[in-house]
Amino acid sequence: MKILAITNQKGGVGKTTTCVNLAASLSSAKRRVLLVDLDPQGNATTGSGIDKSALATTIYHVLLGQKKLADVKVRSAVGSFDVIPANRELAGAEVELVNELARETRLKNALVGLEKDYDYVLIDCPPALNLVTVNALTAANAVMIPMQCEYFALEGLSDLVNTIKKVRAYLNPKLEIEGLLRTLFDPRNMLAQQVSAQLENHFGKKVYSTVIPRNVRLAEAPSYGMPVMYHDRSSKGAQAYMALAQEMIKREKAS
Amino acid sequence: MKILAITNQKGGVGKTTTCVNLAASLSSAKRRVLLVDLDPQGNATTGSGIDKSALATTIYHVLLGQKKLADVKVRSAVGSFDVIPANRELAGAEVELVNELARETRLKNALVGLEKDYDYVLIDCPPALNLVTVNALTAANAVMIPMQCEYFALEGLSDLVNTIKKVRAYLNPKLEIEGLLRTLFDPRNMLAQQVSAQLENHFGKKVYSTVIPRNVRLAEAPSYGMPVMYHDRSSKGAQAYMALAQEMIKREKAS
Numbered sequence: 150m151k152i153l154a155i156t157n158q159k160g161g162v163g164k165t166t167t168c169v170n171l172a173a174s175l176s177s178a179k180r181r182v183l184l185v186d187l188d189p190q191g192n193a194t195t196g197s198g199i200d201k202s203a204l205a206t207t208i209y210h211v212l213l214g215q216k217k218l219a220d221v222k223v224r225s226a227v228g229s230f231d232v233i234p235a236n237r238e239l240a241g242a243e244v245e246l247v248n249e250l251a252r253e254t255r256l257k258n259a260l261v262g263l264e265k266d267y268d269y270v271l272i273d274c275p276p277a278l279n280l281v282t283v284n285a286l287t288a289a290n291a292v293m294i295p296m297q298c299e300y301f302a303l304e305g306l307s308d309l310v311n312t313i314k315k316v317r318a319y320l321n322p323k324l325e326i327e328g329l330l331r332t333l334f335d336p337r338n339m340l341a342q343q344v345s346a347q348l349e350n351h352f353g354k355k356v357y358s359t360v361i362p363r364n365v366r367l368a369e370a371p372s373y374g375m376p377v378m379y380h381d382r383s384s385k386g387a388q389a390y391m392a393l394a395q396e397m398i399k400r401e402k403a404s
Numbered sequence: 405m406k407i408l409a410i411t412n413q414k415g416g417v418g419k420t421t422t423c424v425n426l427a428a429s430l431s432s433a434k435r436r437v438l439l440v441d442l443d444p445q446g447n448a449t450t451g452s453g454i455d456k457s458a459l460a461t462t463i464y465h466v467l468l469g470q471k472k473l474a475d476v477k478v479r480s481a482v483g484s485f486d487v488i489p490a491n492r493e494l495a496g497a498e499v500e501l502v503n504e505l506a507r508e509t510r511l512k513n514a515l516v517g518l519e520k521d522y523d524y525v526l527i528d529c530p531p532a533l534n535l536v537t538v539n540a541l542t543a544a545n546a547v548m549i550p551m552q553c554e555y556f557a558l559e560g561l562s563d564l565v566n567t568i569k570k571v572r573a574y575l576n577p578k579l580e581i582e583g584l585l586r587t588l589f590d591p592r593n594m595l596a597q598q599v600s601a602q603l604e605n606h607f608g609k610k611v612y613s614t615v616i617p618r619n620v621r622l623a624e625a626p627s628y629g630m631p632v633m634y635h636d637r638s639s640k641g642a643q644a645y646m647a648l649a650q651e652m653i654k655r656e657k658a659s
């Protein structure tokens with residue numbers, strides 16, 4: 150089972166869009182997928198067609214030891230993948246977990262025993278390097294870093310890489326960066342091309358060959374509560390995430 | 405002295421871009437401006453041309469009571485405004501402040517006595533509704549909400565408005581939403597037009613008439629460490645932030 154943390158503390162780089170659309174693309178390729186929403190904004194929950202206001206229990210209750218993952222699991226409205234939902238309550242977990250035992254391994258322990266149920270677990274992280282994100286990095290065996298090819302996103306990369314190194318040293322020796330995903334990419338933009346070239350120079354093979362273009366269909370899909378492949382299958386956005394799913398499956402087979 | 409918290413927990417909506425460019429535009433209109441960077445990413449610090457790695461003390465030390473604002477203040481490289489810088493160390497403040505006395509009023513108390521020095525204090529907030537953001541809302545007398553006209557940004561608005569109401573009720577009775585600023589606006593995008601119309605219907609006069617268009621010069625400027633008016637003064641981005649400064653100055657005079 151691959152447990153993939155989709156993370157970048159820079160805001161608005163396409164973490165949630167990647168998580169939801171990759172979940173749908175992998176499940177349409179017959180993989181069994183669990184999406185875990187670890188962001189109190191609950192965007193991955195809404196983007197999967199789930200009504201946040203109707204939820205009695207969420208990932209918050211799992212992290213605080215009050216519920217098991219199976220108790221809070223729901224099905225995506227469209228696209229046949231399972232979701233561990235989140236809502237605003239999760240914002241309290243950061244402070245409440247600080248003085249608790251095993252505060253960094255709450256998610257990792259909750260996922261124990263699911264190996265036979267899923268092929269992929271995709272974790273959508275909040276835009277912060279906090280205890281909730283550390284839970285994701287401790288539970289994961291791979292990290293995907295969505296990257297908008299702009300200056301502020303590039304600036305934050307070293308802090309993120311340092312945090313991953315620390316988690317690998319103290320909490321999760323298996324943790325590896327699987328790849329950097331170029332998102333919201335506009336090829337006409339000189340800056341984007343320059344940043345993209347810097348990523349390839351610096352990270353080489355760790356940069357996915359699939360590039361996600363800026364495509365308005367990706368921004369529209371969440372308002373219909375569905376992944377883009379169910380909103381407009383022929384769109385560049387839908388095609389790109391299906392290509393990413395294929396690239397990941399090929400990497401699985403090669404390893 | 406206007407103390408403006410520039411905040412939205414949705415990531416990547418243009419908080420930092422607004423803070424830096426508004427600081428430059430107001431100071432070019434002969435207002436005395438202090439920019440406070442409250443985000444551990446330190447993007448407003450870098451966007452003002454300040455080298456984060458060379459800083460010995462930052463806003464982190466002010467919030468923990470180790471330094472006064474005047475001790476950590478630096479001058480922007482270009483654009484003649486003062487900056488209270490931030491770096492990655494600030495990420496620790498959230499947890500360290502939790503059990504401290506007056507944890508919500510640290511910034512407010514630090515700003516006491518500056519009324520005669522500045523006309524505007526602009527606070528760049530992190531993408532979260534956490535204790536650091538509550539410090540900004542408690543210190544502020546007005547809130548500006550940068551809003552990308554897309555679904556996930558709209559979804560988060562009610563949580564933000566509720567948080568502002570709570571801070572007003574328990575910590576800062578003067579706190580008012582001054583306005584919502586439409587950012588990264590692409591008029592060709594149907595979704596953006598729909599969301600924009602919803603904002604005007606719901607918030608009326610509280611929506612600034614100035615709209616910030618998507619303009620690549622705004623994304624380029626930070627890589628030169630300067631506000632966009634010093635990178636390309638004739639660009640749509642620079643013109644829009646100068647218009648915003650004028651709109652704010654007019655609102656000041658009217659009140």
Ligand SMILES: Nc1ncnc2c1ncn2[C@@H]1O[C@H](COP(=O)(O)OP(=O)(O)OP(=O)(O)O)[C@@H](O)[C@H]1O
Pocket residue numbers: 159160161162163164165166167188192274275276332333334361362363364365366367368369371386413414415416531554555556557
């Ligand atoms: N490739 C794309 N083309 C067009 N719009 C996109 C694309 N990817 C994401 N978006 C839109 O850009 C905005 C930011 O994306 P998203 O919310 O997925 O980023 P995020 O990193 O999860 O943000 P946060 O840091 O707030 O969690 C959203 O409005 C989304 O709909």
Ligand SMILES: Nc1ncnc2c1ncn2[C@@H]1O[C@H](COP(=O)(O)OP(=O)(O)OP(=O)(O)O)[C@@H](O)[C@H]1O
Pocket residue numbers: 158159160161276299300301302414415416417418419420421422443447529530531587588589616617618619620621622623624626641
């Ligand atoms: N009007 C605009 N036109 C083009 N690019 C923009 C515009 N405003 C911001 N940007 C770019 O979009 C990205 C997001 O903007 P910015 O970092 O200011 O948002 P933020 O809300 O401060 O993000 P965070 O939530 O991470 O703090 C940056 O790369 C910035 O350079």
Ligand SMILES: [Mg+2]
Pocket residue numbers: 164165166188192274
């Ligand atoms: Mg997100």
Ligand SMILES: [Mg+2]
Pocket residue numbers: 419420421443447528529
């Ligand atoms: Mg910012």
